[in-house]
Amino acid sequence: MKPLRFALLGGLLIATACTGHPSATTGPTTRGPTPIVTQVPTAGPAKATPQLLPGMPPPLSPTDVWAADRPGRFAASVRRDPVRIYVPNSGSNTVTEIDPRTYRVIRTFPTGRQPQHVVPSWDLRVLWVNNDLGNSLTPINPVTGLPGRAVAVHDPYNLYFTPDGKHAVVMASADQRLVFLDPHTMAVQKSVPVPCAGVNHADFAADGRTFVVSCEFSGQLLLVDTAAEKILQVLRLPQRRRMPAxxxxxxxxxPDGRFYYVADMMSNGVWLVTPQPFAVRAFVPTGKGAHGLYVTRDSRRLIVTNREEGSISLLDFATRRVVAKWRIPGGGSPDMGGVSPDGSVLWVTGRYNAVVYAIRLRDGRLLARITVGSGPHGLAVFPQPGRYSLGHTGVFR
Known part of the structure; x- marks a missing residue:
């Protein structure tokens, strides 16, 4: 693989191959912004035309993986669930529930130590609170909003579900592992060590056969085989000129499955990464501290929270350019959240401000600033349209 040259064109940083340089091999580089790909040996040749992961619900559209997320397309199992905003307060060891119609807090209850995310289960019947330092998951009944008895799981920083619903996947950041679990009992099935530091977020390919995981503290991405539960490749993100690692x-x-967008908090924007070949293709600046990513209900735009500058950017999928940026009045720290079922409001935590913001997506107007506990992090809006959940704060397809 040849080194890449980056050029800024209309807000889009384009990567092109350089000539006259030696090919990259493995390990970090100290010369220029060269992404490094480490190939992990696999058995046998790859299929030319891969099929869907067995057991995965077929996509509703061949050109839009988010087609099931349109307003009103609720799964039958959640149509009677009350819409609530579930906020894990990492510094307070609590979860706060908000009524989005009145902007009022309904209840706050204790959890295990350092809850990081509230994650809808694959079948949409349980919300799991990830108590990272408490080494447990607290279940919430989405019908009543009440918590149940915690289940012991080690280092559950974040939680995902495979598209076939057969496995839960814990992002065990401190343990440096991907842990595959029974999605109902949370019993460990397989623990996979990772060659990076700080596994935290992920998303699955359109066919469900692979998924990409971000490694926060080592600046790397993993390409993982879903069925084989093994790491296929490791990609090191390039360092932008005059920027931190x-x-x-x-x-x-x-939506078309051609690119993964990866928020980079230190590079202040999003990388565009292709799954085949697994490589960096471009970079789009969005704002300082780019952190959370959400798709609008019409699949036209990507919402990016820029935590360190207190702003929200909208990136157009068709042009791959930022078409709007809104700053939170008085400043803020927008972190993680979700879109309201009708697509009109972004609900997002203010990580350093002990609040939750409700932001109108039509024009960026701040509708409410609601006081919650200390260090609010990965809130979940539930229910949302979609047939099943891939985890995190609500990735529905």
């Missing part, structure tokens, strides 16, 4: 955060697949 990359720190990738949230990952989101483009």
């Amino acid at each position: 990359p720190m990738p955060q949230d990952v989101k697949l483009a």
Whole structure:
């Protein structure tokens, strides 16, 4: 693989191959912004035309992986669930529930130590609170909003579900592992060590056969085989000129499945990464501290929270350019959240401000600033349209 040259064109940083340089091999580089790909040996040749992961619900559209997320397309199992905003307060060891119609807090209850995310289960019947330092998952009944008895799981920083619903996947950041679990009992099935530091976010390919994981503290991405539960490749993100080392955060697949968008908190924007071949293709600046990624209900735009500058950017999928940026009045720290079922409001935590913001997506107007506990992090809006959940704060397809 040849080194890449980066050029800024209309807000899009384009990567092109350089000539006259030696090919990259493995390990970090100290010369220029060269992404490094480490190939992990696999058995046998890859199929030319891969099929869907067995057991995965077929996509509703061949050109839009988010087609099931349109307003009103609720799964039958959640149509009677009350819409609530579930906020894990990492510094307070609590979860706060908000009524989005009145902007009022309904209840706050204790959890295990350092809850990081509230994650809808694959079948949409349980919300799991990831108590990272408490080494447990607290279940919430989405019908009543009440918590149940915690289940012991080690280092559950974040939680995902495979598209076939057969496995839960814990992002065990401190343990440096991907842990595959029974999606109902949370019993460990397989623990996979990772060659990077700080596994935290992920998203699955359109066919469900692979998924990409971000490694926050080593500036790397992993390409993982879903069925084989093994790492296929490791990609090191390039370091932008005069910028700190990359720190990738949230990952989101483009509607057509051609690119993954990867938020980078230190590079202040999003990388465009292709799954085949696994490589960096471009970079789009969005704002300081790019962190959370969300798709609008019409699949036209990507919402990017820029935590360190207190702003929200909208990136157009068709042009791959930022078409709007809104700053939170008085400043803020927008982190993780989700879109309202009708697509009109972005709900997002203010990580350093002990608040939750409700932001109108039509024009960026701040509708409410609601006081919650200390260090609010990965809130979940539930229910949302979609047939099943891939995890995190609500990745529905």
